Amino acid sequence: MIILMKQVPDAEEIFIDPVKFTLNRSQARGIINPSDENALEAALKIKDSEGGEITVISMGPPQAENAILECMGRGADRGILITDRVFAAADTYATSLTIAAAVKKVGDFDIIFAGESTTDSGTGHVGPGVAEFLGIDQVTYTVSSRIEAGMLIAERELEDGIEVVSTKPPVLVTVLINANLPRRSRLRLKIDAIKKGVEKWDHDSLNLPPEWVGIKGSPTLVGALKIPEERKRESRPIKLDEIPVLVQDLVKKGIIRTGDEA
Amino acid sequence: MSEFDAIVVGAGPAGSSSAIKLASSGLSVLLVERADPPGSKNVSGGILWGNELAKVIPDWEKNAPLERFVVSKGTGLLTDDSLISIDFRSKKLENNKTGYSVLRAKFDQFLANKAKASGATLVTGVTVDKVAFKDRKVIGVEQEGDVISSDVVILAEGANPRVAIDSGLREPIGDRDVAIGIKEVIRLPETTINERFNLRGSQGYAGEYVLGFLKDGVKAGGFLYTNKETISIGAVINAADLRANNSTYSYNIMEQFVTHPFIAPYLEGGKVEEYSAHLVCEGGIKSVPRLSGDGYMIAGDSASLGFSNGLVIQGMNYAITSGIAAAEAAIEAKTKGNFSAASLHSYDEKLALNYVLEDMKNFKGIEGVTWSSLMHKAVPRIAEKVFFDMFYETGEPKRHLSEILLESIAGSGMSKSQLILEAYRAARRM
């Protein structure tokens, strides 16, 4: 099994600079992207019952090693950090392509678990993107998964209900944040993880054309980042017996419609 | 064979200093910290007094994340309407740096990383459950049922030492052992802090206040320390008092302190960035447990080697000193190949020789004064009245100072005989 994991800044520790009004992430600690914790837990559950090895792959700066060690402390067996200056500023296309190349290099895999989306950019592109580059099936929005007679049985949480899917690996599964309760790391496993270490793969070890990776391999252009202006809401105190008047007001302003009109 | 020579529980100042010493002397060390990163759960008003760190990090003054160095030290009495204070501002403090303000989130991380760089295995984000015993000897630590073995375990888990208590290595912490510390970190521009406290560059102010305005017999002290771009402000509240007065809440005391007319202007316009509460060792030799035994030692706050008296809080310096002493004892034990209680007793001896245990004994007395009603109730009121009457022009001839003093004592809420008795006790203990 393979887990795709991104280290993200802890959203609780990002603060707005009181002078410059910019987002200050410098003091935020790096954590495992929340739904990737669920992806790891989904894989660990399968490992608990079926056995198998789990490899964590993450693309990011050198500090992301810490989040990989944390995954290994929870039970992943191997950690790979894809890190190289030339991978910087990749969009979701280049990120997916690079990660897919790393998965291929790992070689034999059956199930790849990814989080549904990240808390820092949250496009939800990367899981499906990796599946496409690898040319394998994907099962998205899952809340549970298990192996039965060589098939992966997963529950997808959709707007209109739960869909149960049965598919034959290799397959990429994206996991929702409410899928399970991630376990905590164990001292024994963390010591072992530190002894084992995290493998670092750079551009050379993936052997991809330079124009396919990083900013060069990214077709997306970010024009600008803007904080939308807050709309001022009108409000006034009302008494309970004024409710009928209020309703009429709102109908008049076109904010609500009465049932007879509809 | 044990997996490690030493396991250190807790990467606060005590644990990390210990681990640096051990690892740089060639011992294999596991340093376990429940917070990730280290320091992210730690609270400290944060003046690091003294030069203890130099023993393990000679260039710490250059490289540690220090905020400001104290050039101005204030001690004040606060009543509802007044602040009576003595400020010690001195060129001597500029030339001999005695204390630096630190922010624990950064400082603890620095120390833990030093331990790692010295060769210690640093595991963060994991809480040790217990120590592991074999034949009543400590042989390592236990976590989620796994035993990690070591020749010696150094417990440096802070003021709420669950591992030591749950493993039966020290008595539970009681009201008489601790006070309750509360702290806020308030963000303000560097230039504003410099203007408000009359500071330049990285000069800093450290102030301690008797909160004499408190009602209901609760005694508490306040502190205010400047960092580069923040102010650490907090209160230390007598735990027994707080328990005896159900209607008083610690956050109310804090609120009254930060909104006091002569404190609030320092903080005006600032944004509260952190709020936290933590136990503070109240000091005194009476709280210090057995410090070592077969295969273990206890250091820092876990061994109640800290001190607070409602005025000054010291702990980091003792934590560092005791952590290093424990490491030295472990290194000697390793050379001897003997980690028995008798061998590790050299830790106790080191603490008796350096100033740590001596200080703890002395504080036993001072604490009786600094937590006294004399200090917290009578003195602020008397001082306020004496000063006010001295400066207040009534159009009548000035009265004699002793007359004012006697009248102030009468209005202080303490009887004259009580006052004389407490003052006598105070003088004897200083």
Ligand SMILES: Cc1cc2nc3c(=O)[nH]c(=O)nc-3n(C[C@H](O)[C@H](O)[C@H](O)COP(=O)(O)OP(=O)(O)OC[C@H]3O[C@@H](n4cnc5c(N)ncnc54)[C@H](O)[C@@H]3O)c2cc1C
């Ligand atoms: C401010 C800002 C704006 C951006 N704007 C754009 C933009 O407009 N268009 C664009 O294409 N890109 C943009 N990016 C870049 C984009 O965030 C990265 O490409 C990122 O690596 C992947 O996107 P994501 O975080 O949305 O991941 P998601 O697609 O939300 O992640 C889903 C899952 O994929 C896996 N995964 C994602 N990233 C990694 C990784 N690095 N390593 C291992 N597994 C991973 C995880 O399992 C994760 O849970 C922007 C980045 C920033 C900081």
Ligand SMILES: Cc1cc2nc3c(=O)[nH]c(=O)nc-3n(C[C@H](O)[C@H](O)[C@H](O)COP(=O)(O)OP(=O)(O)OC[C@H]3O[C@@H](n4cnc5c(N)ncnc54)[C@H](O)[C@@H]3O)c2cc1C
């Ligand atoms: C409000 C306040 C203000 C203070 N101001 C000052 C001051 O100005 N100057 C001063 O010198 N002192 C001050 N102190 C006291 C000082 O903070 C302590 O004395 C000092 O931190 C003690 O260091 P330590 O290493 O023994 O414990 P700590 O700093 O408490 O470190 C213990 C570490 O162990 C970890 N830990 C605990 N249990 C476990 C476990 N089971 N497994 C793994 N890790 C664990 C904790 O997360 C923590 O990081 C103040 C304290 C407070 C509360």
